[in-house]
Amino acid sequence: MIKAIYYKEWIKTRWYCLLALLLSSGFAGYAMMRVARVCSLKGADHLWVVMIQRDAIFVDMLQFVPLFLGLAFAVVQFAPEMHHKSFKLTLHLPIRASKALASMLVFGGAVLLGIFALSLLIMWAYLHTVLAPELWRHIILSTLPWYLAGVAAYLLTSWIALEPTWKRRVLNGVVAVLLLRIYFLAPAPEAYNGFLPLLALVTLMYSLLSMLSLSNFRDGRQD
Numbered sequence: 607m608i609k610a611i612y613y614k615e616w617i618k619t620r621w622y623c624l625l626a627l628l629l630s631s632g633f634a635g636y637a638m639m640r641v642a643r644v645c646s647l648k649g650a651d652h653l654w655v656v657m658i659q660r661d662a663i664f665v666d667m668l669q670f671v672p673l674f675l676g677l678a679f680a681v682v683q684f685a686p687e688m689h690h691k692s693f694k695l696t697l698h699l700p701i702r703a704s705k706a707l708a709s710m711l712v713f714g715g716a717v718l719l720g721i722f723a724l725s726l727l728i729m730w731a732y733l734h735t736v737l738a739p740e741l742w743r744h745i746i747l748s749t750l751p752w753y754l755a756g757v758a759a760y761l762l763t764s765w766i767a768l769e770p771t772w773k774r775r776v777l778n779g780v781v782a783v784l785l786l787r788i789y790f791l792a793p794a795p796e797a798y799n800g801f802l803p804l805l806a807l808v809t810l811m812y813s814l815l816s817m818l819s820l821s822n823f824r825d826g827r828q829d
Contacts, residue, residue, distance in 0.1 A: 607701045608709050615683065615713040622682045626675045627721050634725040637665045638732040650736045657737075663745045663795050665729065672756025673786065676718055680763035683714055688767055693823070707820050711764060711813050718760055722753040748795035750802060754809050755789035761812035762786065768819035778815075785812070 616623075641664050644653055656662050687693040699706055726746060733742035762782035769775045789805070792798060798805060 607699060608705075611699075611701075611706060611709045612713050615710055618686075619679070619683055619714075619717070622679065623717055623721075626679060626718075627724065630671060630675060630721050630725045631728055633668055633671050634665075634728040637668055638729060640664065641736070642732065645736055653736065654738070654741065657741055657744070661795055663748050665745060665749060668725075668749060669752050669790070672722060672753045673759045673789075675721070676756035676759035676761075677763045679714055679718060680760045680767055683710065684764055684767035688770075693768070703820060703824065704817055707768075707816060708813070711761065711816060714760055714764070715757060715813075718757055722756060726753070744796060747799060747802075751789050751798045751805065754802075754805055755786060758786060758789065758809045758812055761809070761816065765812070765815040765819055768816055768823060770819070770823045774819075774822065778819075 641653065644664070653664075657664075684693070726749070729749075730742065730746060733745060737745075759782075762778075762785060766775050766778045766782060769778055
C-alpha cells in the first residue's frame, strides 16, 4: 500500500518534480557560470582574495530558490486534493491515516532532498576544481540553511494546505512565516554552522504539524 501511495504521488507531481529539478540545477549551474566568469577574467587568485577579504560566497542568488521550490511542491501535492475534496479518499485506504500522510510527506521530502543534493553536487563539482577545500566548504556550508529552509517551507505549507478551516490556515500561515524567518536571521556566511544539527532536527519536527491538520480534518472541523 505504501508503494501505491508513492506511485500516486509521483503521478500527481512528476511534472513539477521535473520543473523543480531543472530550476534548482539551472540556478546552481548559472551561479557556477558567474564564478567561472570571474575566474576567467581576473583569475582564481582574485576569487580567493575576494572571498577572504570580503567574506563573499558568490552564490547569494540561490538564497530563496529552495524556499520557493519547497513551498510550491507542497501546494502542487496537497492543494488540489483539498480543493477537490479527494483527500478524504486517502483516509479510506486500508492503512492508518497518519501512516498514509506520513508516506506522502516522506515522498515529498525525499524528492526535495534529492533535488537539493543535485544542486549541491553541481556546485561542488566546479568549486573544488578552482578553490581550496576550506573555501569551497565555506560556500557549501553557507548554503545549507537555505536548503533546510526549502524543506521547512514544504512541511509548513503542507500543514497549512491540509488544515480544513480558513481561520486556522491564516493563523498557521503567520506562524509559518515566523518560523521560516529563523533560517535567514544571520546573513553572514557559515553563521549557522554550530546550529545546523539542531536546525535540521527542528525542521524534521515540522512534519508533526501536518498530523494536527489531519486530526482536524478527520474531526470534520469547518469554518
